[in-house]
Amino acid sequence: MAIEFRVLKESTDCSARIGELKTPHGVIETPVFMPVGTKATVKTMTPEEVRDLGAQIILSNTYHLYLRPGHKLIEEAGGLHKFMNWHKPILTDSGGFQVFSLSDLRKITEDGVEFRSHIDGSTHFLSPEKSIEIQNSLGADIIMCFDECVPYPAEYEYVKKSMERTTRWAKRCKDYHQNWDRQALFGIIQGGMYKDLREKSVKDILDIGFPGYAIGGLSVGEPIDIMCDMLDFTAPMLPKDKPRYLMGVGSPDYLFEAVIRGIDMADCVLPTRIARNGTVMTSQGKLTIRNAKYKNDFSSLDPECDCYTCTNYTRAYIRHLFNVNEILGARLATIHNLYFLIKLMENIREAIKEDRLMEYREEFYKKYGYI
RNA sequence: GUGGAUAUGGCCUAGUUGGUUAAGGCGCCAGAUUGUGGCUCUGGAGAUCAUGGGUUCGAAUCCCAUUAUCCACC
Numbered sequence: 001m002a003i004e005f006r007v008l009k010e011s012t013d014c015s016a017r018i019g020e021l022k023t024p025h026g027v028i029e030t031p032v033f034m035p036v037g038t039k040a041t042v043k044t045m046t047p048e049e050v051r052d053l054g055a056q057i058i059l060s061n062t063y064h065l066y067l068r069p070g071h072k073l074i075e076e077a078g079g080l081h082k083f084m085n086w087h088k089p090i091l092t093d094s095g096g097f098q099v100f101s102l103s104d105l106r107k108i109t110e111d112g113v114e115f116r117s118h119i120d121g122s123t124h125f126l127s128p129e130k131s132i133e134i135q136n137s138l139g140a141d142i143i144m145c146f147d148e149c150v151p152y153p154a155e156y157e158y159v160k161k162s163m164e165r166t167t168r169w170a171k172r173c174k175d176y177h178q179n180w181d182r183q184a185l186f187g188i189i190q191g192g193m194y195k196d197l198r199e200k201s202v203k204d205i206l207d208i209g210f211p212g213y214a215i216g217g218l219s220v221g222e223p224i225d226i227m228c229d230m231l232d233f234t235a236p237m238l239p240k241d242k243p244r245y246l247m248g249v250g251s252p253d254y255l256f257e258a259v260i261r262g263i264d265m266a267d268c269v270l271p272t273r274i275a276r277n278g279t280v281m282t283s284q285g286k287l288t289i290r291n292a293k294y295k296n297d298f299s300s301l302d303p304e305c306d307c308y309t310c311t312n313y314t315r316a317y318i319r320h321l322f323n324v325n326e327i328l329g330a331r332l333a334t335i336h337n338l339y340f341l342i343k344l345m346e347n348i349r350e351a352i353k354e355d356r357l358m359e360y361r362e363e364f365y366k367k368y369g370y371i
Numbered sequence: 372g373u374g375g376a377u378a379u380g381g382c383c384u385a386g387u388u389g390g391u392u393a394a395g396g397c398g399c400c401a402g403a404u405u406g407u408g409g410c411u412c413u414g415g416a417g418a419u420c421a422u423g424g425g426u427u428c429g430a431a432u433c434c435c436a437u438u439a440u441c442c443a444c445c
Contacts, residue, residue, distance in 0.1 A: 038407050059406075097406045118408050149406070188406090219405050247406035254405070269407040277404070277411070292400065325410055 002141060003184040003211055005243045009353060015235065015262035016352045021243055023089040023141040024182055025081065028056045030243065031259045031352075033250070033345045034091060034267035035338050039064045040074075040084045042338070043272055044331040047086040053307070053335065054342040057088060057141075059267045062134050063095030063102075063126070067117055071137035079139035091267070092140040093247075094131045094173075096147045108148070110165065128172040132185070136178060144214065145173040147188045152220045159192035166190045167204045174208055186212040186245060193226055195233050202237040213238050214245040215263075219254060227254070231261040238262075252281065252344060253370050256361045259348055271341050275333035278322045281340045285369040289333065294319045307339035 004022040011017065019030040035042050035050060038061045042050050050058060060080060065071060077083040080090055099106060099113045106115040112127025131146035147166040150159050170187050177185045187210035191197030205213065215234055218227050231246070238244050243264045249255060250268020258266055271281065278290045282302035287294075289301070300310040301318065309318070309332040321329030344364075351360035365371045 036407065043407085061407080064407085091406095093406050098408090101406095102408060144406080147406095214406080216406070221405090245406090250405050266406095268405050270405045273407065273409075273411095274404060276409075279404080288402080290401090322410090327410080330410075 001180060001184070001211060002182050003243075005212070005241065007240060011260075011352050011357055012355055013358055014260045016259050016348075016357050017240075017262065017264070018349055018352050019243065019264055021264070023057075023184070025087060025089045025141050026056070028089060029349060030264035031255075031345055031348060032056055032265050033255065033341045034059050034265060035342075036060075036267055036269045036272060037084075037086075038269075039068070040080060042334075043276065044327070044334045045338075047084060049335065050086070050338070051088060053339045054346070055088070055338065058086060058090055060090055060092050060138070060140065061095065061098065062092050062131055062138070063098035065092075065138060066095065066126075066134050067119055067124075071134040075137040075139070079137075081139065089142070090138075090140040091142040092135050092138050092144065094135065094144040094146040095126055096131070096144075097149045097247075099126055100149055108165075110168070112146075128169040129176045132173050132176045136183065140183065142184050142186060142212065143177075144186050145170045145188050145210075147190060147216055149217050149220065150190065150192050152193065152222045154192050156192075156194055156197075159190075159194055160197055163190040163192070163197050163201050167201065167208075170205055170210075171208050174210070184211045186210055186214050186243075188214045188216040188247070189234060189238075190217045191234075192217055193222060193230060195230075198230065198234050199237065202234060206237075206239070210242075212243040212245060214247050216247045218246065219248040219268075224254065224257065228257050228261070231258060231263070235262040250341065252341070252364065252368060255341070255344065256348070256364070259352075260357065260361070271337035272334050275337040276330045278329070278333065280333050280336050283367055285367075289315060289319050289329075290322050291319075301333075301336050302340070305336065305340065305343075307336050307343075309333070309336040309339075 002024055007017050007019045009018045021028040021030055034057050035055050036059045040060055074080055074083050081087055099115050102118045106113055112125055114125050116123055128146040135143035146169050148162045150162050187205040189201045189205055191201040218230055245265040246258045246263040248268055249258055249266040250270035280287050280289060280301050283304040294315040297315040302310055313332055318329055318332055351357040
């Protein structure tokens, strides 16, 4: 088996746990936040910089790499790790999300999805088998089943049919996957915001059996209370000795609430995307660096942060970079935001260790301005 | 000095057979962003239409004068 997961400690007052996830490219301490590097790069960062920020694993994407530069080319390069010079663990998403979110013209059948490239309009076909074949070529430590992520809100009947098809596709993914010793294939729970469908999905995906389980179809625009409610219901049904991955979550509050409910892994484009658009997360809350009030502010982005950006640059300078559209602005903000979330997860792990996660959350929320 | 052209928010422009709250871009101000099509997207403020008269029910638009700028010629 490619991965080995061990729970090291469980919280006494919530479902949070600390764990250790061994992969072919190193050990990951959980709970972990995974930066996203869709097209084989965490935008604006070199892999060395991402590593030095403390990132333990990054995400990349099947759909995008299949279209460009092509999975065969990456295989020829020696796999994704070697191609992009990132030698820590990688997780690739199956491409399911992109097929459903990017493509206008798509046709879903039992066999798979016919879609048109967002780049040149060419027609392609992605199936469970094709997605696994691509992910095998890419060579990530953890790969994902090809699923359908339904939007929110969605009709019960549609979600039900979609969830059942995702389950059948999961079986096909498992049957097709070959190198289990080098790549762990995770199953994905669907079922939208309907508890009975979530329950059925968990049961069927567990029956198929995977070394790890993801909860998909959340953080798709529903209120945070609903996500929490779905997690409260879904997470406890997953086996304790397997990693649990909540897909697409990345704001501090969502991360806290997910970890408290037993989530071990999460990924999100949020920190890197908002960084490029001039928003940074700080211990005192969100800050839009373009705002005029920072024009003469020569303090750092976050007085409590010791990242590269905060130890070397001022708000006034970074604001200037954004106002004149200089690339360095996006880089400095990205460095800070990634460090902020990586540090946050480190603090969360420490808090779990010391059995004070709920207190830490309270303290963080007050300062950040959530409460 | 003579002749001609132009004058619209901070900047660049649209807008004439005269007709309701003068349009757009840039800039400015603010917001959004959650398994990444994103230097993206959404919203907001800001103009007595150079100035003064006149014609008209009604003028950025027509007429006169003034001022400024540009061009050509002496």
